[in-house]
Amino acid sequence: MRFCPYAHRVHLVLDAKKIPYHAIYINLRQKPEWFPLVSSSTKVPALELVKEPGKPVLIESLIICDYLDERFPEVPLYPKDLLKKAQEKILIERFEQFISDFYNLVLHKNPEQLVDIDHYAGLVAYEEELKQRGTKFFGGDNPGMLDYMMWPWCERFAAMKFSFDEKFELSRERFPTLIKWRDLMLQDRAVKCFYLDGQTHAKYMDSRRSGNADYNMLYNEAKRVKLG
Amino acid sequence: MRFCPYAHRVHLVLDAKKIPYHAIYINLRQKPEWFPLVSSSTKVPALELVKEPGKPVLIESLIICDYLDERFPEVPLYPKDLLKKAQEKILIERFEQFISDFYNLVLHKNPEQLVDIDHYAGLVAYEEELKQRGTKFFGGDNPGMLDYMMWPWCERFAAMKFSFDEKFELSRERFPTLIKWRDLMLQDRAVKCFYLDGQTHAKYMDSRRSGNADYNMLYNEAKRVKLG
Numbered sequence: 455m456r457f458c459p460y461a462h463r464v465h466l467v468l469d470a471k472k473i474p475y476h477a478i479y480i481n482l483r484q485k486p487e488w489f490p491l492v493s494s495s496t497k498v499p500a501l502e503l504v505k506e507p508g509k510p511v512l513i514e515s516l517i518i519c520d521y522l523d524e525r526f527p528e529v530p531l532y533p534k535d536l537l538k539k540a541q542e543k544i545l546i547e548r549f550e551q552f553i554s555d556f557y558n559l560v561l562h563k564n565p566e567q568l569v570d571i572d573h574y575a576g577l578v579a580y581e582e583e584l585k586q587r588g589t590k591f592f593g594g595d596n597p598g599m600l601d602y603m604m605w606p607w608c609e610r611f612a613a614m615k616f617s618f619d620e621k622f623e624l625s626r627e628r629f630p631t632l633i634k635w636r637d638l639m640l641q642d643r644a645v646k647c648f649y650l651d652g653q654t655h656a657k658y659m660d661s662r663r664s665g666n667a668d669y670n671m672l673y674n675e676a677k678r679v680k681l682g
Numbered sequence: 683m684r685f686c687p688y689a690h691r692v693h694l695v696l697d698a699k700k701i702p703y704h705a706i707y708i709n710l711r712q713k714p715e716w717f718p719l720v721s722s723s724t725k726v727p728a729l730e731l732v733k734e735p736g737k738p739v740l741i742e743s744l745i746i747c748d749y750l751d752e753r754f755p756e757v758p759l760y761p762k763d764l765l766k767k768a769q770e771k772i773l774i775e776r777f778e779q780f781i782s783d784f785y786n787l788v789l790h791k792n793p794e795q796l797v798d799i800d801h802y803a804g805l806v807a808y809e810e811e812l813k814q815r816g817t818k819f820f821g822g823d824n825p826g827m828l829d830y831m832m833w834p835w836c837e838r839f840a841a842m843k844f845s846f847d848e849k850f851e852l853s854r855e856r857f858p859t860l861i862k863w864r865d866l867m868l869q870d871r872a873v874k875c876f877y878l879d880g881q882t883h884a885k886y887m888d889s890r891r892s893g894n895a896d897y898n899m900l901y902n903e904a905k906r907v908k909l910g
Contacts (some may be wrong), residue, residue, distance in 0.1 A: 510765060510769065514772060521764060521765070537753075540746070540749040541738065541740070544722070544741055547742050548723075617846060625758075673827055
């Protein structure tokens with residue numbers, strides 16, 4: 455399926471590094487018969503390395519992205535300094551807490567009940583961090599691993615006003631640095647390669663919240679030759 | 683506290699690489715006032731890099747261990763081949779599922795109720811993997827990152843007969859390769875540096891299961907000068 459944010463992470467890294475690849479989207483509820491034969495797990499993303507002997511398959515978005523970064527070092531996505539690299543990984547790991555809060559909101563049957571909860575509290579540290587760095591992106595002049603690992607969920611913020619209400623959108627007053635960052639990310643080549651607008655994300659999210667996720671949405675578009 | 687298996691991972695890597703360090707054990711229920719000032723999180727392990735400017739603190743056992751492996755490459759713990767390294771990381775990540783099953787057993791108020799559940803199912807893949815590799819350790823002739831990342835929980839298997847019953851112990855018939863591996867691991871220098879016997883682990887686990895974890899157990903021993 456086209457909407458998995460963890461798979462989105464891998465697409466971003468592949469596109470940032472201009473690594474050629476072929477994407478196959480599957481229905482997660484009715485997995486194709488070949489999938490368990492190819493993947494070492496039931497999860498997506500799964501990256502089959504077709505040029506390696508035995509065509510091994512990697513899983514886990516962060517492990518795949520770290521592998522791609524080491525294997526294709528021409529466009530490095532981590533800081534060279536090992537300590538800074540570790541600190542970047544901690545920020546990526548901590549983002550999982552925000553992801554979990556985000557899904558609590560997005561998949562809630564009645565998000566109006568959640569209006570008093572601060573769903574974006576987990577982003578405050580990232581607003582502060584980027585403000586302190588004073589750079590365009592977390593990665594500096596260009597997006598780095600942290601930028602790309604956060605992006606799939608940040609792209610989906612634009613869906614909130616379609617799915618729910620404008621008050622669930624990211625606040626311009628509270629997150630001025632992240633809003634600027636989002637606008638810059640939207641201009642990034644790798645982000646553009648896999649970008650979907652808020653309305654499209656909302657349509658998928660709505661189908662998921664209704665308990666009948668439309669995993670085939672954009673199936674035909676996915677079959678088109680990739681131009682990015 | 684001396685018993686955190688995630689902190690145990692970091693001790694193993696520090697000792698395997700013979701990196702000098704000073705350990706401070708805290709009571710996780712009543713954290714010392716200085717802890718939040720030093721650590722960027724409420725979690726252990728937290729590794730303060732006292733020789734780096736600003737004394738930064740790293741968290742998350744796997745991030746810390748990967749950092750140490752890159753920063754002190756003299757005793758490399760991952761395979762050189764990047765694909766094999768990624769596959770090793772997948773096996774480390776998957777072990778979390780077994781860890782979760784293990785705690786469901788160990789912290790259950792009445793483990794006798796769980797006798798029909800296969801708590802060790804998650805280890806079958808590791809038994810097979812090591813058998814296929816045909817090496818002493820997952821890392822080859824010496825323990826590697828996967829060996830050390832699994833070890834803290836494997837050391838604790840020896841507690842089962844004291845806490846519960848022999849039938850909860852790792853089966854010699856089912857896991858002959860892992861039993862051989864465990865005996866070899868027990869002879870490893872880094873493992874010896876931080877080793878505790880089954881009875882001691884059982885005593886702590888019992889205190890935890892009773893809802894009153896004895897975080898101060900071995901506090902005085904911890905203060906002794908480290909001889910390893």
